[in-house]
Every structure is written in C-alpha cells, then in structure tokens.
Amino acid sequence: MMRRNLWGIFAMFGPGLVVMFADTDAGSVITAAQSGAVWGYKLLLLQLLLIPIVYIVQELAVRLGLVTGKGHGELILEHFGKGWAWLSVSTLIIACLGALVTEFAGVAGAGLLFGIPPWLSVGLAVLLLSIVVWTGSYLSVERIAILIGSFELIFLLVAWWAHPSPAAMLSGLTQIPWRQPGYLYLVVANIGAVIMPWMIFYHQSAVVDKGMTSKDLRVARRDTALGAIITQLIMIAILVTVAATIGVYHPGKSLNTVQQIADALTPFLGKTFGTILFALGMVGASLVAAIVVSLATAWGLGEVSGYKRSLEHQPDKAPWFYIVYTAMLLIGGGMVVSGVNLVNLSVAVQVMNAALLPIVLGFLYLLALKALPKQHRLQGGYSVVVGMVVAITSTLGMYAAATPFF
Numbered sequence: 001m002m003r004r005n006l007w008g009i010f011a012m013f014g015p016g017l018v019v020m021f022a023d024t025d026a027g028s029v030i031t032a033a034q035s036g037a038v039w040g041y042k043l044l045l046l047q048l049l050l051i052p053i054v055y056i057v058q059e060l061a062v063r064l065g066l067v068t069g070k071g072h073g074e075l076i077l078e079h080f081g082k083g084w085a086w087l088s089v090s091t092l093i094i095a096c097l098g099a100l101v102t103e104f105a106g107v108a109g110a111g112l113l114f115g116i117p118p119w120l121s122v123g124l125a126v127l128l129l130s131i132v133v134w135t136g137s138y139l140s141v142e143r144i145a146i147l148i149g150s151f152e153l154i155f156l157l158v159a160w161w162a163h164p165s166p167a168a169m170l171s172g173l174t175q176i177p178w179r180q181p182g183y184l185y186l187v188v189a190n191i192g193a194v195i196m197p198w199m200i201f202y203h204q205s206a207v208v209d210k211g212m213t214s215k216d217l218r219v220a221r222r223d224t225a226l227g228a229i230i231t232q233l234i235m236i237a238i239l240v241t242v243a244a245t246i247g248v249y250h251p252g253k254s255l256n257t258v259q260q261i262a263d264a265l266t267p268f269l270g271k272t273f274g275t276i277l278f279a280l281g282m283v284g285a286s287l288v289a290a291i292v293v294s295l296a297t298a299w300g301l302g303e304v305s306g307y308k309r310s311l312e313h314q315p316d317k318a319p320w321f322y323i324v325y326t327a328m329l330l331i332g333g334g335m336v337v338s339g340v341n342l343v344n345l346s347v348a349v350q351v352m353n354a355a356l357l358p359i360v361l362g363f364l365y366l367l368a369l370k371a372l373p374k375q376h377r378l379q380g381g382y383s384v385v386v387g388m389v390v391a392i393t394s395t396l397g398m399y400a401a402a403t404p405f406f
Contacts, residue, residue, distance in 0.1 A: 013219065013222075013223045013226075014139075014142045014143075014146065014206075014210070014223065015062075015142070015203055015206040015207050015210060015212075015220070015223065016058065016062070016203070016220065016223035016224035016225075016226065016227035016228075017146055017149070017223060017226065017227045017230070018142055018145045018146060018149065018206070018227075018288065018291075018292060019058065019199050019202050019203045019206070019227065019292055020054075020058075020224075020227030020228060020230055020231040021145070021146065021148075021149025021150070021152060021227070021230070021231065021284075021285070021288045021289075022145075022149065022199070022202070022288050022289040022291070022292035022293070023054070023194060023196065023199060023227075023231045023289075024152055024231050024234045024235060024285050025099065025102065025103055025106070025285050025286060025288075025289035026102050026103050026105060026106025026107075026109075026282060026285055026286045026289070027099070027102040027106075027193060028193040028194070028235060028285070029106070029238055029261075029281075029282060029285055030261065031186070031189050031190055031192075031193040032047075032190070032193070032235045032236075032238035032239045032242075033238055033239070033241075033242045033261045034186065034189075035186050035189075035190060035239050035242075036238070036239040036240065036241065036242030036243035036244075036246070037242050037243070037246045038182070038186065039177075039183060039186065039243075040168070040172055040243045041168055041169050041171070041172020041173065041175075041239070041240070041243050042172050042175050042176065042177060042183070043183075043186060043187065043190060043239060044169060044172050044173055044236065044239060044240070044243075045172075045173045045176070046187060046190055046191075047190070047232050047235050047236045047239060048232070048236075050190070050191065050194045050195075050232055050235075051228050051229060051232045052228075053191075053194075053195070053389055053393070054194050054195055054228045054231070054232070055224060055225055055228040056385075056386055056389055057195055057199075057200070057361065057364070057389070057393075058199065058200070058203055058224050058227075058228070059221055059224055060364050060365070060367075060368045060378075060386070061199075061200045061203040061204040061364065062203060062204070062207055062217070062220045062221065062224055063217065063368065063372065063376060064204055064364075064367055064368060064371060064372065065203070065204035065205065065206075065207040065208045065212075066207055066208075066212055066213060066214050066216060066217050066220060067214045067217075067372055067373065067376045068371055068372070069208055069213070070208065070303075071201070071204050071205040071208055071299055071300065071303040071309075072088075072200055072201045072204045072205065072300065072303070072363075072364075072367075073085055073088060073089050073092075073201065073299075073300040073301075073302075073303035073304045074303035074304070075367050075371050076088050076304075076363055076367070077303065077304055078371075079366075079367065079370055079371055080363070082304075084363075085304045086304060087359075088300075088304075088359065088360070088363060089300045089301055089303075089304045091197075091356050091359065092197055092198060092201055092296070092297065092300050092356075092360075093297055093300075093301065095196075095197050095198060095353055095356055096198050096293045096294070096296060096297045096328060097328065097331060097332060097335075098353075099196070099198060099289065099293045099353075100290060100293055100294065100328060100329070100331070100332025100333075101332050101335050101336055103286040103287070103289045103290040103293065103332070104122045104125065104126075104286070104290065104332050104333045104335075104336040105336050106282050106283070106285065106286035107121050107122055107125045107282075107283060107286045107287070108121055108122050108336055108337075109259050109262075109282065110262075110278075110279040110282045110283045110286070112259060113259070113262055113275050113278075113279050114275075114279070118336060118337055119337045122333045122336055122337055123333070123337075125286075125287060125290070125333065126329045126330060126333045128287075129287065129290055129291055129294070129329055130325075130326050130329060132144050132291070133291070133294075133295070133311065133322070133325055134315055134322055134326075136311070137311055137312060138206075138209050138210055138310070138311040138312055139210075141291070141295075141311055142206075142210070145288050145291050145292070148284050148287045148288045148291075149284055149285070149288035150284065151280045151281055151283065151284025151285075152234050152281050152284045152285050152288075153230075153234070154277050154280050154281040154284075155234050155237040155238050155241070155281045156233065156234070156237045157277065158237065158241050158274070158277050158278065158281070159236075159237035159238070159240045159241045159244075162240065162241045162244040162245050163244060164240045164241075164243065164244035165244065168243075168244075169240065172243070184399075187396070188396045188397070188399055190235075191393060191396055191397070192353050192357070192397065193235075194231070194232070194235070195357065195361075195393060196353055197353065197356045197357070197360040198292065198293050198296040198297075199292075199296075200360055200364055201296040201297075201299065201300045202292045202293075202295060202296035202299070203224075205295075205296070205299035205300070205303070205309075206295075207220060209299070209310050209311055209312065214376070217376075242261070261278070262274075262275060262278050262279070290329065290332070293328070294325045294326075294328040294329055295311075295325060297324060297325070297328050298321050298322075298324040298325040298328070299321075301324055302320065302321055302324075305320075307320040307321060308320070308321060309321045353397075356397075357393060357394050357397030357398075358394035358397060358398060361390045361393060361394055362390065362394065364390070365378075365386060365387060365390045368383075368386070369383070
C-alpha cells in the first residue's frame, strides 16, 4: 500500500519539471553566459533570489488550474471578457513565435558546432517534435520532455569541470554594482529569462490536461518547487562556468550567440569534450522549450476560441489543436532557416516579453484574488507579498522595455 501511494505521488510530478526545464531555454543560456562573462559572479545572488520568485508565480498558475479545472486563457475569458482574453492570447502568440525562433536558433547553433547545416538540424528538430506530440498522449509527451530537458543537467557537470573559485564566488555575492546601467539591464534580462508569459499558460493548462485536481495541490507545489530549484541551479551553473573561464581570462567579453559561447568555453574545457557537452545541454534546453512554447500556444488559443484542446484527443478529434502546434514549429523553424537577423529579433522578443509581464502577471494576481474559492484564494500577508513580487517584476519589465539595448 505504501509503495502504491508513493508511486501515485510520483506520477503527479511532471508539469513543474517540464516547464522549469523549458524555462532554461536557449535565450536563458545566452543571458546567463553573458552575465558571467561581463560581470563574473556579481549576478550570482540574483539567481538565488529568483528561486522563490519563480516558484511564487508558477504556484499561482498551478493553484488556479487545479482548483478551477480551467486554463489561463479560459479564466481570463470567463472573468474579464472576450476583449481581454483575445488581447492576452494574441500577445502570447507573438511572444511564443519569438521564443521559438530563439529555440531553433539554439538548435542550429549547436548543429553548426559539428558542421550540420541549419536547414537539416532545424528540420529534424521540427519533425521530431511533431511526431512526439501527434503520436503521444499527455503522459508520453511529458516523459519525453523530461528526458530531453534532463540533458540540461550536463551544465552542472560543465560548471564543476570549470573549477570555479569558492572565494571568488563568495566575493561576488556581496558585490552589487547597482548604479551601473549595464548591470541593471542584465538584472532585468535575467528576470525576463526566468519569468516568461508562456510558462504560466503552459503550466496551468498542463495540470488540467493531466487530469489533476485540487487534491493534488500539495504534490503539484512540490513538483513546482523542485523545478524552480533545478532551473536556477542550471542558470547558476552556466553563469559560474563562464565566470570561471571567460570571466577570468577575458573579463568583460560580450557573448551573444551559441557559437561564441561554445568557442570561448572549449579552450578551457577541451575542444571535443567541451563541445559535445555544451551542444547536448543546448539542444536539450532548446527542444523542451520548443515543446512547451508550442503547446502553450495551442492550449491558450483553444481556450479563447473554443476548439478541442487536449493531448488525450487523437488528431482527427482535435485537428486545430495539432495544426496550431505544428504551425508554430514550422513558422519558428522557417524563420531561422530563412536567415532573418536573429540578433535584432532576439532584442525585439526580449522587449515584447518585458512589456507582457505587467499584463500576464496582473491577470494572474487578479485571478488568484477573484477566481478561487475562499479556502484557496490569496489572502492575508501572503497576498501582500505576492502583490509586491508582481509589482516589482512588472516595473522592471517595463524598465527593460523602455531601455535601449546596449
């Protein structure tokens, strides 16, 4: 009986792990690497502080999904009307397309390390991700996503291999050059790399599609907490790796692409060994994020428009759900292969995500106050804490949107 109960609890884990693995996507890897290259360990404390913040945000999404049995877009439609619902999902689609370009750029960059042309690496990625979702159930997709995302744990090994200085890390924790605009911009960039709109849509819809209820709230919170710790450990590992290598020997060097990061790291980690490890971590991060981003769009659009939306339905029963999912992959992959200016587009995506934070987090907070029954509603001191987190994060997001990229 005890073993059966433990297996039942373990079976409820998954949505939090998947969305958190996706959180450390290609753009987040580049942001963490840039932080370590330019500022050494001075942004390490921020990565630790973001653990409870990302948990607070995602726990609200989980709570709303489990208690109401509805996705984020559906709740906005129900409580705020069609106009706000369509505004929310429209901006979500734009942000998700931008994110997909970043993910496939990560796949293409990893492929180029081995001489594989972008059209082939991206094409194979689109085909693989399409097959995974079109032929699987929710549980099979979740398990495959966790397997793919677990390759990101390689970054922990890479950080150990880089032999960071404990004394330098402790010193970096206390050095906060908050008056320097370049430092503040990367602070905001790291927040934007950890808290993203599509995470909320995906996480809330995923627990609903999995068939979880309010009885699973405790397990879902543990799943989310574990995921929050893992995703930030990965971000810390990337920052520490770069700070211990490039940050020491080439301090202040700017890194903006997958190739630049890999080329800069391999002299310290070994050409073959370092390249393989970095490529595996990057591909894992990119592919799991591509699954999550595309599913978030398919779920979110379905919640507002009303078409059938579940991985438990076969493609012939929910054609629009699968068409939207695949279309997102094709458009994102096509933009990368077409040779669009990825640097400019990445900046635009970052600005879009920053501008979306007040809308998405604002709706999340209001729904937690309005859409939940009393026993699950935000109240008391915790509601004040959550409100402050939402306000500060949204303000920083607007700051990033209004600040020129440097």
